[in-house]
Amino acid sequence: MPTIKTEYLGELRTEATHLQSGTVIITDAPTDNQGKGEAFSPTDLVAGALGSCMITIMGIAARRDGIDLKGSEMEITKGMSADAPRRIARVEVRLNMLTDRELSAEEQARLERAAHTCPVALSLHPDIEQAVEFVWNVAEKA
Known part of the structure; x- marks a missing residue:
């Protein structure tokens, strides 16, 4: 059984969900690598x-x-x-x-x-x- 489900949201951003707890983490590419740097x-x-x-x-x-x-x-x-x-x-x-x-x-x-x-x-x-x-x-x- 998977531990994490991650969806690519576009614009170099992802949303990862910890399946056991439902906790969500957003990631964003850093500004020095084409991203917005608005999240980890x-x-x-x-x-x-x-x-x-x-x-x-x-x-x-x-x-x-x-x-x-x-x-x-x-x-x-x-x-x-x-x-x-x-x-x-x-x-x-x-x-x-x-x-x-x-x-x-x-x-x-x-x-x-x-x-x-x-x-x-x-x-x-x-x-x-x-x-x-x-x-x-x-x-x-x-």
Whole structure:
């Protein structure tokens, strides 16, 4: 059974529907590739998928260890190759990790390893540079 149904809407735009949930994502070609840039581009989704996968796998490992990562954020920068063929050359992910308590160096390393072994990171072509930075902070108690 398919996971996603995607329709080409014309004008370099698609509408992808996640069949289990009904969630819809619109993509648009970027302005530097003949598009309007009014939505995520397909390559933006690849870069975003890397970050989302990393933090999800970290969340699974953190939950197992009784660590709360709620409120953590990430910034993702995608770089396209300057030469042909057009492709993603580099994805920078800065994970601003917010924890409920001070973590030991071992706990941080375990979570960072989890991020680097997420399915998207392991599925991307090895020519795509994955530059990942972790910044660790403890949440202030309200």
